[in-house]
Amino acid sequence: MKRSVANLLLIIVTIIWGGGFIATSAALECFDPFYVLMIRFVGSAMLSFLIAFPRLRKVEHKTLLKGSVAGVFLFLAFAFQTFGLQYTTASKNAFLTTTNVMFVPYIYWMLFHQRPSYRQVIASFLCIGGIGLLTLKGSAISFGLGDFFSLICAVFFAFHIIALDWATKSEDVLVINAMQMLIAAVFSTFCALLFGAPPLRIGMQAILSALYMIAISTCLAFLLQTAAQKYTSANSASLILSMEALFASIFSFLLLHEKISLFMIFGGILILCSILIVEYHKVDKKQNSTKLETDDCYSDVGDHNAFLRNES
Numbered sequence: 001m002k003r004s005v006a007n008l009l010l011i012i013v014t015i016i017w018g019g020g021f022i023a024t025s026a027a028l029e030c031f032d033p034f035y036v037l038m039i040r041f042v043g044s045a046m047l048s049f050l051i052a053f054p055r056l057r058k059v060e061h062k063t064l065l066k067g068s069v070a071g072v073f074l075f076l077a078f079a080f081q082t083f084g085l086q087y088t089t090a091s092k093n094a095f096l097t098t099t100n101v102m103f104v105p106y107i108y109w110m111l112f113h114q115r116p117s118y119r120q121v122i123a124s125f126l127c128i129g130g131i132g133l134l135t136l137k138g139s140a141i142s143f144g145l146g147d148f149f150s151l152i153c154a155v156f157f158a159f160h161i162i163a164l165d166w167a168t169k170s171e172d173v174l175v176i177n178a179m180q181m182l183i184a185a186v187f188s189t190f191c192a193l194l195f196g197a198p199p200l201r202i203g204m205q206a207i208l209s210a211l212y213m214i215a216i217s218t219c220l221a222f223l224l225q226t227a228a229q230k231y232t233s234a235n236s237a238s239l240i241l242s243m244e245a246l247f248a249s250i251f252s253f254l255l256l257h258e259k260i261s262l263f264m265i266f267g268g269i270l271i272l273c274s275i276l277i278v279e280y281h282k283v284d285k286k287q288n289s290t291k292l293e294t295d296d297c298y299s300d301v302g303d304h305n306a307f308l309r310n311e312s
Contacts, residue, residue, distance in 0.1 A: 022251060032196035034188065035192045045181035052178040055172050070179070083149040084150035087146025092147055102128055123275070161234050243272075246267075
């Protein structure tokens with residue numbers, strides 16, 4: 001798979017998640033937040049294992065371990081996002097969650113000693129500015145307990161993106177995805193039984209929303225993300241996945257008839273510019289066409305970063 005195709009898959013993931021925002025909102029009207037997590041991950045784990053079943057006979061222990069690590073970070077990210085939503089506004093939670101784009105290059109640097117390029121630093125700040133214009137409304141200067149939980153959530157989402165980058169490079173993505181869904185399902189079920197409350201009544205809209213979350217927003221979306229991250233970098237993935245905020249605003253405008261301001265349009269432009277800065281720039285003509293620049297330049301041969309040097 002070419003890197004351009006992998007990035008396109010990540011854009012499809014953000015479109016799915018943007019539409020899934022509406023389905024999740026509908027499900028939360030009936031289910032407790034932790035029950036929503038349990039439903040989406042248990043259902044998705046069943047589908048993911050059904051898809052990966054032919055590959056499980058020859059699976060190695062290291063593959064299961066890598067998928068489990070990704071699953072732990074995935075659950076922690078969603079759990080802290082849920083805690084954050086209980087104590088802060090949805091717009092601030094959305095903004096702070098997507099600040100993972102700021103953490104990925106520096107966590108990557110800390111773990112694998114690959115310094116982020118100036119291009120990546122500039123792109124991350126542009127992306128954060130764009131997300132802020134898209135999501136922040138009203139008073140957003142205060143910082144409370146819910147905001148702290150949301151920020152922790154962003155850190156765990158950053159670790160999840162990096163974990164997938166590490167886990168997928170030389171492994172079967174179907175098995176990796178199935179394992180991360182299973183681990184997230186186990187922990188989500190525990191939290192739902194411990195902290196949540198079962199619904200008193202379940203309507204048809206809640207059922208349809210839950211089915212969309214299971215099959216599309218979770219199983220399909222994370223399968224596409226896992227497959228795509230095998231052929232692109234963690235930094236690029238975090239930037240592209242931040243477009244979820246852009247597509248959530250678009251779907252809210254189209255389906256919920258929410259207003260879009262000039263600031264929101266400008267925010268979307270900043271996000272797109274941040275991705276273009278990292279992904280598309282001129283490559284030195286003297287550089288061998290089979291190599292990539294160390295600062296994540298765009299190339300058809302895929303990502304040749306520290307993970308590939310260490311893992312492949």
